[in-house]
Each structure stands twice: as structure tokens, then as C-alpha cells.
Amino acid sequence: MFLIMHVILDRPPPPFFDCLASKPVLMPPMASFTKNIVDLVGNTPLIKLNRLTADLPDNVQVFLKAEWLNPGGSVKDRAARGIVLDGLQRGLLKPGGILLDASSGNTGIAYAMLAAALDFKLLLCLPRNANEERKKTLVGYGAELVLTDPNDGSDGAIVEAQRLSALHPEYYYADQYGNDANWRAHYESTGPEILEQTEGKITHFVAGLGTSGTCMGVGRFLRDNAPEAKVVSFEPDSPFHGLEGMKHMETAIVPPIYDVGVAHENRTCRTEDAYDRVRTLGRQEGLFVGISAGAATHIALQIAHAEAAAGREATIVALSPDGGSRYLSERFWNE
Numbered sequence: 196m197f198l199i200m201h202v203i204l205d206r207p208p209p210p211f212f213d214c215l216a217s218k219p220v221l222m223p224p225m226a227s228f229t230k231n232i233v234d235l236v237g238n239t240p241l242i243k244l245n246r247l248t249a250d251l252p253d254n255v256q257v258f259l260k261a262e263w264l265n266p267g268g269s270v271k272d273r274a275a276r277g278i279v280l281d282g283l284q285r286g287l288l289k290p291g292g293i294l295l296d297a298s299s300g301n302t303g304i305a306y307a308m309l310a311a312a313l314d315f316k317l318l319l320c321l322p323r324n325a326n327e328e329r330k331k332t333l334v335g336y337g338a339e340l341v342l343t344d345p346n347d348g349s350d351g352a353i354v355e356a357q358r359l360s361a362l363h364p365e366y367y368y369a370d371q372y373g374n375d376a377n378w379r380a381h382y383e384s385t386g387p388e389i390l391e392q393t394e395g396k397i398t399h400f401v402a403g404l405g406t407s408g409t410c411m412g413v414g415r416f417l418r419d420n421a422p423e424a425k426v427v428s429f430e431p432d433s434p435f436h437g438l439e440g441m442k443h444m445e446t447a448i449v450p451p452i453y454d455v456g457v458a459h460e461n462r463t464c465r466t467e468d469a470y471d472r473v474r475t476l477g478r479q480e481g482l483f484v485g486i487s488a489g490a491a492t493h494i495a496l497q498i499a500h501a502e503a504a505a506g507r508e509a510t511i512v513a514l515s516p517d518g519g520s521r522y523l524s525e526r527f528w529n530e
């Protein structure tokens with residue numbers, strides 16, 4: 196329509212500029228629309244780090260898989276979509292029914308978005324000390340919250356969800372920690388996207404462990420389709436940490452879907468190093484990311500320096516789960 200009008204008026208449509216190439220790009224007329232927000236999950240960009248890798252040779256490259264650009268703002272849109280569609284397909288979740296689960300925030304937000312869009316209700320257990328941004332977002336989507344004792348951490352929310360599930364068998368207990376649809380969502384979407392976006396050249400994939408769904412799904416996909424690529428998982432270096440969404444496996448309830456054999460290597464990350472990377476990603480790359488994305492970048496840069504020192508080429512992908520706006524009330528931004 197836009198173009199037709201300009202043809203009728205016999206003048207060219209205004210150019211839009213590709214900022215780096217400075218060449219005019221004609222925008223196509225709007226030919227389609229999105230039927231449901233669910234259809235926008237996935238297909239996130241892969242973004243190359245430039246200034247943070249300036250001291251590395253050109254053949255060692257680090258990319259962030261920008262999962263904060265999912266419609267619900269995090270990588271958990273993928274797992275939640277997989278779990279919800281699987282539950283609907285198997286008749287465990289009925290239209291208008293209640294989905295119950297535990298989440299420290301991102302999966303809850305993803306479920307809440309899907310609940311509103313697909314017409315079911317969400318009952319979510321989460322620790323009372325989950326940050327205000329997350330709780331307000333959940334309420335904004337219309338979710339019902341069960342706040343659990345902060346001293347029990349995310350495991351306390353899991354125990355409460357299990358208790359409610361036993362009391363209410365009519366609810367669909369989605370159990371993201373034990374649900375195979377979680378990791379399968381990544382096997383079917385995140386993994387293939389990364390392989391295609393790196394043109395098959397990926398040498399290392401870095402992901403933190405929460406439910407472990409991302410690492411299990413992408414890791415298995417890469418082992419099946421790019422066996423030369425190394426899968427590197429990481430977790431917080433201590434039980435008391437600030438890497439929200441991640442588990443210190445030694446002291447936490449280990450998710451039933453976690454298989455220690457999927458990653459070739461498991462590393463640890465200090466909260467301070469993650470904070471530091473979050474700040475430098477914002478200030479030097481224009482990427483406003485969350486804490487676990489900062490941690491993944493920290494590990495990816497460690498690998499990049501080791502590969503460069505060994506004289507090897509590397510294409511490293513750091514899975515970046517969410518954006519900085521989920522952590523606005525945290526103090527580390529100014530430290």
C-alpha cells in the first residue's frame with residue numbers, strides 16, 4: 196500500500212538508511228502480521244562482540260545469542276512454549292485450565308505471557324525475595340503468585356509447587372525441572388539456529404545451568420550435528436551467589452533433566468566477574484544484558500583467550516538468557 200501510493204503520486208518512497216553502509220534501503224510494504232505473540236518466540240539474532248575482543252586475533256570470534264530479544268524478554272520463552280504446547284497437545288493442560296509451576300522469574304514470565312495469549316491460568320510459586328521488576332511483570336500479565344520463604348531459595352518454590360500439585364491433581368503441574376519438553380525446545384530451535392547462524396563453524400557453546408534445559412537441548416543438538424564443537428556449561432562458584440536463574444548443583448536439588456555427560460566441560464563463575472562483564476557489555480558494546488549473560492560472556496572470553504594463546508581459530512557462542520532491565524533495582528550497576 197505504502198509503495199503503491201508512492202507510485203500513484205509518481206515520487207519515490209523515502210529511503211531508510213543502513214547505518215553502517217550508509218546506503219539507502221527500500222523497506223518492503225507490510226505484507227504480513229503476527230497472528231499470536233507465541234509465533235515470535237525464537238529466531239533471535241547472534242551478535243558479535245567487537246570492542247571486548249579487540250585484543251584477540253580476527254580468527255577468534257565471540258558471539259552472544261541474544262535471547263533477551265524474545266517477546267517475553269528471555270530464553271525461557273522457548274522452554275515455556277515447548278512445555279505449554281506439549282501439555283495442550285497431550286490434553287494435560289486444558290483451555291481455561293490451570294498451569295502450576297515454580298520459577299525464580301523468567302519461566303514464570305514466559306508462562307504468564309503464554310497463559311494470557313492462549314487462554315489458560317497460571318499459578319506460580321516463587322521466592323518472596325524475587326526482584327520487584329519480575330513480580331510486577333508477572334502481575335502485569337495477570338499471573339497468580341504463591342510467594343515462598345526467601346531462606347529456602349528456588350528449591351523452596353519447587354517444594355511448594357510439588358505440595359500444591361499433590362493437593363490439586365486437577366492442575367497441570369508443568370515441572371520445568373523434570374519436563375523433557377524443556378530441553379527438547381532447545382534441541383529443536385536454539386541449537387539449529389546457532390548452527391545455521393555460525394554457518395556450521397561453531398567451536399564452543401557456553402551456557403549456564405538453571406533447569407539445565409538450554410545446555411541439555413543445545414548440547415545434545417550440537418553433539419548430534421556438529422560433533423567437533425565443545426559444549427561448556429557453567430554454574431555459580433558458591434551456594435550464595437547473585438547469578439539469578441542459575442543453580443549451584445552441588446548444594447541444590449539437581450534437576451531431573453540434568454545429565455552431567457552432555458557438556459564436555461563444566462566451569463564456575465564468580466558473581467563479581469559476571470557483574471563486571473554486564474557493565475562492560477553495556478558500556479563498550481551497547482548490549483544491555485542480565486547477570487547470567489554477563490557470566491556466559493566472562494566464560495566465553497576466557498575460552499577465547501586460551502584458544503588465541505594456543506594459536507587456534509575459534510567461533511564461540513555465549514547464550515545470553517535475559518536483558519539488563521530485569522535487574523534495574525540491583526546495586527551493582529554503579530559499583
Ligand SMILES: Cc1ncc(COP(=O)(O)O)c(C=O)c1O
Pocket residue numbers: 269271300301302403404405406407408409410439440441485487488516517
Ligand atoms: C536469567 C537466567 N539465566 C540462566 C537460566 C538457566 O537456563 P536453563 O533453565 O535453561 O538452564 C535461567 C533459567 O531460568 C535464567 O532465568
